Amino acid sequence: MAMNVVVMAAGKGTRMKSALPKVLHRLAGKALVQHVLDTLAPLPASTRIVITGHGAEAVEGTCQGQGLRYVRQMPQLGTGHAVQQAVPVLATDAPTTLILNGDTPLVQRKTAEALATACAGQRLALLTVDLLDPSGYGRILRDPQGRVQGIREHKDASPEERAIREGYTGMMAAPTALLVRWLSQLRNDNAQGEYYLTDIVAMAVAEGVEVVATRAGSETEVLGVNDPLQLADLERRFQREQAEALMRGGVRLADPARFDLRGELVPATDVEIDVGCVFEGRVELGEGVRIGAYCVIKNARIAAGAVLHPFTHIDGETTGVEVGEGALIGPFARLRPGAKLGRDVHIGNFVEVKNSTLAAGAKANHLAYLGDATVGERVNYGAGAITANYDGANKHRTVIEADVHVGSNCVLVAPVTLGQGATIGGGSTISKNVPPGHLAVARARQTVIPDWARPTKIKP
Structure with missing residues (x-):
């Protein structure tokens, strides 16, 4: 009609x-x-x-x-x-x-x-x-x-x-x-x-x-909304309804009173969600996924068996984020648009990934940045390492082939390729391609001065 x-x-x-x-x-x-x-x-x-x-x-x-x-x-x-x-x-x-x-x-x-x-x-x-x-x-x-x-x-x-x-x-x-x-x-x-x-x-x-x-x-x-109190009351009523619908479908919520869905959540079986989590846009959770406390997830697909440790922040914006089977993310990790993580990838605390793909078994466990990068299987990416992907005008890509080991506190100046099995010594700034299987070290030679004394303050 x-x-x-x-x-x-x-x-x-x-x-x-x-x-x-x-x-x-x-x-x-x-x-x-x-x-x-x-x-x-x-x-x-x-x-x-x-x-x-x-x-x-x-x-x-x-x-x-x-x-x-x-x-x-x-x-x-x-x-x-x-x-x-x-x-x-x-x-x-x-x-x-x-x-x-x-x-x-x-x-x-x-x-x-x-x-x-x-x-x-x-x-x-x-x-x-x-x-x-x-x-x-x-x-x-x-x-x-x-x-x-x-x-x-x-x-x-x-x-x-x-x-x-x-x-x-x-x-x-x-x-x-x-x-x-x-x-x-x-x-x-x-x-x-x-x-x-x-x-x-x-x-x-x-x-x-x-x-x-x-x-x-x-x-x-x-119920209409006339003041902030009514808005907050309606928010909690609505969230409770959504939480109950998910639980009826088999999702285990640690506390439905501390759950927020601001979009669409599509869970498989045996999904567990801890307290304080926020879901935005469209989020798909595979079988057996576990979400730790206080995670924020927007526009992402999380494959079966993946674990998001507490305080992980995933924001797929319009391009989305993909997390592979069995991956371990966080705590305090950040996945930005275009992050695509393969099976059993590890992204640890204070690691940020943006517009990058990580193949199966790759690991970046501490205090690192991967932007505009293609990372191969079983790569170990050290603490404090970053891809310098922006020259002030354009973005450039870093390619890290399978089985590369990147030491701590390295800067990879894109565009650059690290060949399969290469090793990058800690503290190096790499601006040229590294052939497969080679060791690259780019840092100043250590100097030791004996009997050196620090300056002292001059008293007035």
Whole structure:
């Protein structure tokens, strides 16, 4: 069923106490409004409209989705006034208009579909939820037969009406033609001097249009964000849901309360994840992978049997990072975009790898840097060794063939190739190719001066 989809994203969010528009604050690493747009993307919409206002350019620049249209609410005079701005771009041949909030990020697709189905281009359908504390929510007013008669905004509600626990979530679906007419009849004679979208409920009742309430599947999916406390609460609720889904699939989390997924995690069987880990983008974990405490992993594929020791940081950005079977990474290691590690590779503490491939069995165990390098099998890369891959204008590649041993505190000035089985003496600066099997040493001869005395301070 084709429909208009309208997302209200114009509010400033004063209680957030931030220069950032409220809908651009992040939940699980993604803007609140983008969560809503991604949820609605599969729906068969004729028109997708985002109503912006405060920080409109920033909001419009952040929103992603096919066929989005933007209208601006300037100034912001209430929810009814917001939807009035969308009227000129509504598809009149779409019988239903679905209206959702940009600051309610966890609304589910099936809930939105149920709301549109309940409307069916004929009824006014409201999304409601029963709350232990409905403070701030409009209350659903019903007649003795249980039929919806109206919504009373919290600020305008009497004590008796505030005792009602069924709250209006701010989301509805309305017959398009009727919605346009009702919007034109809104008045602002209320405590806030605003045009309330909820006033159309009374108009529908007066005209004999059926008003129905569709219950949300859970409180969490309809919770909005108005201040940092609510944002943090929603973050933990969302992360707990994701953690529980992973555990039901067999992942062992040391503590689901200390787990953050800000993207997509695809685990195989027997995966173990310790506390404080953060996953971003798309991360694939092979069978038996173990992730130590406080690792941050973004856009990476970790093959079966690999172990990431605590405080490892992997950031694949757009090109990704690959870790081979049985590899041992960390603690305190850093893998950057383009790092591709083969089977049984060891990357130890304070080692950084960027845009480099390491073949099976290669080891860089301490305090080293590998950038723009091709490293062969069984290479031993010493502590303090670096590839000097940047000449101030261009990047150059270092090739280290199989079974090379690089001593500690070496500088490999790219472009340079170390032939198979070569040995580089500790403390060397290598700027020329080294043939296979050769020893290269490039450092000054040691000088020893006998009976040398250090200078002493001259006392005034």
